[in-house]
Amino acid sequence: MVLFMPVSPPARGEESFAERLVVANSILRNPPRILIVDDEENIRAILEKIVEGFGYPFQSVKNGFEAITLLNQERFNIVLCDVRMPILDGYQLIKSVLPGQPHLAFIMITASADAKTATKMFQAGATDYITKPFQAQEVRETLEKTIEKQRKKNEDRIYVGTIEKTIETQSAMLSEALKIVDTSHRETLEALVYALDARExxxxxxxxxxxxxxxxxxxxxxxxxxxxxxxxxxxxxxxxxxxxxxxxxxxxxxxxxxxxxxxxxxxxxxxxxxxxxxxxxxxxxxxxxxxxxxxxxxxxxxxxxxxxxxxxxxxxxxxxxxxxxxxxxxxxxxxxxxxxxxxxxxxxxxxxxxxxxxxxxxxxxxxxxxxxxxxxxxxxxxxxxxxxxx
Ligand SMILES: [Fe+2]
Incomplete structure (x- = not known):
């Protein structure tokens, strides 16, 4: 029986500038947290074993709905996600989560690896994909590649963020200086008109x-x-x-x-x-x-x-x-x-x-x-x- 879920759990709101910097910094300093999402118990168990062997902290859930709930409560860095699931498939999960948490990397797990499916996964926002049946080595390599990409991306985000912050600070200082100039202009005008009125x-x-x-x-x-x-x-x-x-x-x-x-x-x-x-x-x-x-x-x-x-x-x-x-x-x-x-x-x-x-x-x-x-x-x-x- 296919369960129909009329209401999705609320997605996390858009990340603010400060939040983005905090996330970017934490990704660079802490080991990545991985969320495994798969409805098949045996595949979940295999993935858990591989990730555990890798030494990274992880959690696993059995469908997209549970994934959204957990992602709203805790911070993860990578989602290892089955494409076909009965409640919210992989595409729906990306669509619900990625806009609010753009730092997340999705590695999709799919049974078919044809070009059309691959294109659809990348268009949805996936970072990479693994084809079933998979070898532990393949999962390891894909994870390593993704972690490296994330590190690079977050270094760039911190760099851009620092520049944005500097511009923001300088703009605030400039607008404060302009306010002072404006007040001083008004006072000069007041003084001139007052002087003339007094004379005449x-x-x-x-x-x-x-x-x-x-x-x-x-x-x-x-x-x-x-x-x-x-x-x-x-x-x-x-x-x-x-x-x-x-x-x-x-x-x-x-x-x-x-x-x-x-x-x-x-x-x-x-x-x-x-x-x-x-x-x-x-x-x-x-x-x-x-x-x-x-x-x-x-x-x-x-x-x-x-x-x-x-x-x-x-x-x-x-x-x-x-x-x-x-x-x-x-x-x-x-x-x-x-x-x-x-x-x-x-x-x-x-x-x-x-x-x-x-x-x-x-x-x-x-x-x-x-x-x-x-x-x-x-x-x-x-x-x-x-x-x-x-
Ligand atoms: Fe005159």
């Missing part, structure tokens, strides 16, 4: 709002994601050069004289010189230098025209004007967004790039309001110290 008595976090607007408009204009942080940085720090303008001019309540204006107009170049010396801020420096240029070439400092003005600066110019018009100033109240939009439309081709203006006009005002509200909320949450939420 800026209380409405204009720089940060303009940064958020600029990044939003840049995305809508199709700027690729990798350039957005640079454009954002340039927008955030656009007026950083004002740190180099004297208080008498920067904080003068009345109108500036022509001479004072000349001094004030140096701030894009001062800002550019400051940023280009700091490697992680270099990308935004070009926007800082060009943020006062106008599309018709009447801006400063280089009187650049049209597409000669860097794209980031053309996008920024619209957002800067939009934010200035919609924010309270000491000399006037904020204008409604609708009115600011009309002004920007009117100055397309003159002050602004008309193509970017049309992208701007297609963005619903609701989106700008959301960005503005979020910026105010974060400003309040940071206790008025806006730089904290950069």
């Amino acid at each position: 008595h800026e209380t409405q976090c204009h720089s940060r709002r303009v940064r958020d607007y600029t990044v939003h408009l840049a995305k809508k204009a199709g700027v690729t994601a990798d350039l957005l942080p640079l454009i954002g940085q340039g927008a955030l720090l656009h007026d950083i050069g004002k740190i180099g303008v004297s208080d008498a001019i920067l904080l003068k309540p009345g109108k500036l004289t022509e001479e004072e204006w000349l001094e004030m107009r140096k701030h894009p170049e001062i800002g550019y010189s400051m940023l280009k010396a700091i490697p992680f801020l270099k990308g935004g420096a070009e926007i800082v230098l060009s943020h006062q240029e106008r599309f018709d070439g009447t801006g400063y400092p280089r009187q650049l025209k049209k597409e000669k003005i860097p794209l980031g600066a053309r996008i920024f110019a619209i957002c800067d004007t939009f934010d200035c018009m919609t924010s309270d100033r000491p000399y006037r109240k904020a204008l409604p967004m609708e009115m600011a939009v009309e002004e920007i439309k009117r100055f397309a081709e003159i002050q602004f790039d008309p193509e970017i203006v049309s992208v701007f006009l297609n963005i619903p005002l609701e989106e700008w309001r959301t960005i503005r509200e979020k910026a105010s909320l974060l400003h309040e949450l940071s206790g008025g110290h806006g730089a904290k939420y950069l």
Whole structure:
């Protein structure tokens, strides 16, 4: 009677990296443990005798089901396995066990040694096979060959494992170093924006709002994601050069004289010189230098025209004007967004790039309001110290 077993015992889970190294090391240091699986008692007895004579520790079971149970409980290195067995044959046993215990070597014992059977056994994952009837010498030689192969394979696994471990450790160190660099970059930015805010008595976090607007408009204009942080940085720090303008001019309540204006107009170049010396801020420096240029070439400092003005600066110019018009100033109240939009439309081709203006006009005002509200909320949450939420 053929027993039908509807449920197989659970296979051991996938070996982790650490487990694989432990197995590989133990194989190199300890004598291999052998499991004999055969349903015929007399063949089991012969195999036990041969393996015993070899001096290796072993156990034997009479079917695939018992083998899986034992393999789940104890570590073996080699399975001497009959192909045809009533409960789980040799192929099913390999299929159930090998994925979870790839260190195992299966030596199959088969009655037929034709090419088709041999191919099927190797495809299933067998390391070698022995044909019945067999001689003790043949079993010994096959075992020796398999043990040698396993030793070689495990030496390689330890070597590869050590390299993997080294790479893993170095990656962890690098990511830790990058985290520290990232924190230090944020702190530098915070310090710069805080310094500028303090000089200008800026209380409405204009720089940060303009940064958020600029990044939003840049995305809508199709700027690729990798350039957005640079454009954002340039927008955030656009007026950083004002740190180099004297208080008498920067904080003068009345109108500036022509001479004072000349001094004030140096701030894009001062800002550019400051940023280009700091490697992680270099990308935004070009926007800082060009943020006062106008599309018709009447801006400063280089009187650049049209597409000669860097794209980031053309996008920024619209957002800067939009934010200035919609924010309270000491000399006037904020204008409604609708009115600011009309002004920007009117100055397309003159002050602004008309193509970017049309992208701007297609963005619903609701989106700008959301960005503005979020910026105010974060400003309040940071206790008025806006730089904290950069
Ligand atoms: Fe400026």
